[in-house]
Amino acid sequence: MKILHHPHRDDIHLTSVLHALSDPIRLSIIQEIAQHGEQSCSCFTAPVAKSTLSHHTRTLREAGVVFVRVQGTQHFVTIRQEDLEARFPGLLAAVLNGANTSGTGISPGNETGTTSPS
Template identity: 55%
Template sequence: MHTPEPTAGSGRRLAHPEREEIRLETVLHALADPIRLRIAGELADGHTEMACIAFELPVSKSTCTHHFRVLREAGVIRQHYEGTARMSRLREDDLEALFPGLLSAVLEAYRRSHRPV
């Protein structure tokens, strides 16, 4: 059952899958999209938590919202509100417990493929 994330005074809650509800095929589907993989990569590269508006993505605001929702519903990220900002962070511990080495391997492959030549 999806559990709403506690909020910091805004009253708005976002649903997240419990750790045991996260499925490999859903995580892989979420990370297969280049925009979503880029979001995960930026979160992994020293940004433990970022507001959605901090990402410079080449898509519209509504498309960004869609990508973040797919990542959240797949269990790749956890989101909560801080005022009006929706903050995102990777669920590294949950993913590592379920699929050891998967996230680090996918992100390392992403980094290698996006290094300047």
């Protein structure tokens, strides 16, 4: 079984976290986890291929934004809230609040994360 690398709290860098959260698909993954708690990778509703979703999850994990727990063939993803809050107080809440108020989430058929004018 492959061992997944999760950076130590002190090795989480702001530039990596911001890069990981800058993608609309990855941001929507974080929003889903924030709303529903730990999620299996197969439960995400991102409109991308499974391999692309794996890439996004790996990017979030390697940046230190999420923790991936392997149980059998399932991969369960949680946000590393305590670590992120310790390193960058208020950052995650600000990003999630900004994403929720600006409507930048992803919906099926809207892969770019842009919103349509009302």
